[in-house]
Amino acid sequence: MTKIRLLLLFLIGSGASFAQGGPQQEIGYVRILLNDLTTWEQVASIDDFIRSKQGVVMTRTDRNSDTFLAQYDLNAGITEQDFATWINSLGFDAKCTVSGLIGEPMKNFPKECYLKNTESIEQNR
16 A cells, blocks of 8 residues: 555655746747758758757758748857858858747837848848
């Protein structure tokens, strides 16, 4: 009987701590408007390089709209500027950046981002 009681206490205690869980993973996103992607190799190089970074959950670069999208763990110590720096290190210009939290409506780039020779504009959370 005692072993059964101990097992029940262990299971109840384990269930309570499991339900409490650890820290919730909060996922953010960053969208970056790039300049003139022309090849699938460029797209692949951006995605492969950034996807390998610790804390990055997902990336997608769209050649047709010159847009980079990433989802990342906000607790991983990554910033929106890190993404722009990584993109710049590959030889691409990060024209505009918008960011937010997954689960909220995705932000659009300001109209100014689509004008030629626009300097970088940031719209953060």
